[in-house]
Amino acid sequence: MKVLVVGAGAREHAICNVLKDDVDLYSYISKKNPGISKISTYHIGDEGEVDKVAEFAKENNIEIGIIGPEAPLGKGIVDKLESIGVKCVGPTKSAARIETDKSFMRNLFEKYNIEGSLTYKVFDNTKDLNEFLDSYDKDVVVKPVGLTGGKGVKIVGDHLKDNQEAKEYASEVIDNAMGGFAQVIIEERVIGEEYTIQAFSDGTHLAPMPAAQDHPHAFENDKGAITGGMGSYSDVGGLLPFLSQEDYDKSVKIMKEVIKAIAKEAEPYKGILYGQFMLSADGPRLIEFNARFGDPEAMNVLPLMKTPMINVCKAIVEGNLDKVEFKNLASVCKYIVPKGYPETEHGQEPIEVDEESIKNLGADVFYASVSEDNDQIILSSSRALGIVAQGESIFEAEKIAEEACSYVKGNVYHRSDVGTKSLVDKRVKHMNEILNN
Secondary structure (H helix, E strand, O other): OEEEEEOOOHHHHHHHHHHOOOOEEEEEEOOOOOOHHHHOEEEEOOOOOHHHHHHHHHHOOOOEEEEOOHHHHHOOHHHHHHHOOOEEEOOOOOOOHHHHOHHHHHHHHHHOOOOOOOOEEEEOOHHHHHHHHHHOOOOEEEEEOOOOOOOOOEEEOOOEOOHHHHHHHHHHHHHOOHHHOOOEEEEEOOOOEEEEEEEEEEOOOEEEOOOEEEOOEEEOOOEEEEOOOOEEEEOHHHOEOOEOHHHHHHHHHHHHHHHHHHHHHOOOOEEEEEEEEEEEOOEEEEEEEEOOOOOOHHHHHHHHEOOOHHHHHHHHHHOOOOOOOEOOOEEEEEEEEEOOOOOOOOOOOEEEEOHHHHHHOOOEEEEOOEEEEOOEEEEOOOOOEEEEEEEOOHHHHHHHHHHHHOOEEOOEEOOOOOOOHHHHHHHHHHHHHHHHO
């Protein structure tokens, strides 16, 4: 079967890796990803030019398309591919609004009385915005309505000093139409531990994956700027050290209710639904949904799949999705980034990656925002590659991943604390304090 994966990052490399032995694999990538290019018939082009992607798919008789990044989904790539007979693992433009339009997502919770939402308001002018924040005495989260590559959200007490700074930033979002909308969402700030549950959906049935926890802060001990994600872990049993089966099941129930609501308000949702939750004193609260795999969380769960990925993709497009099985192992992903990231002087520099030594340890390399030129791997100003390992425990996987990171040479950095006992214990202690207050 001919399968096309759209996207050039580590998430897409991980998708390609679990497909490569079972399909005739093609990729449409914005730059030459050193990993994807080795295992697929690739074409370099703008992933957002959906007509050109469709032309490539037609020329190569592609049967199934898998869409990695959010931007092409927002441009209707699935609608275009399906119009020429290519079935897709990815939602239509209308259904993808669960990510591309955050007000659409919150309205679903309100209209269908779905548990787990946050208190929120949407503003399109600074007058009403300022009046609200002047009278609101709790810390808030400021979110552009549209897509900002995971970097538009700012939190009082983290990135913003107080609600006065929140007003200034929210006004900037409106004035500059950040994310493509001259609107901003103000949400209550919920205290707890964040986690992610990703699930396959065929529009009716949902098959959830193991939970994972991302580490968005740039530096160790959760310091520094919020990034696209510096690493993540998943645990044996599909839960997390602070997440119970009951709270996992409640989260999945929320996702199932949302799938039903999207089908009523837009179109059946086919693809991957990514739920970012906060475990609070009141149970799981939904922070946001993404309309695709997470990055780095995809790298935690995809290598653990026991059910062949191509079987899952077929079930999604045919509408007969059933349970998806995963190995009962823990996993740790550590992201290698240019030194100083997200502010870096080392873009366009070469790095050395000893893939053979990394694989001999039992770890995997998934390439992200790098390019290949004359057999050299070249950094960009963004995340470079994910190192992923599995083990009988988080800490066993962490030791392998940490050792594997030593085989990447250059002006690079990674958070060595991701998956360590001290950091995991900190998460558990924090959650216990919240629940016992």
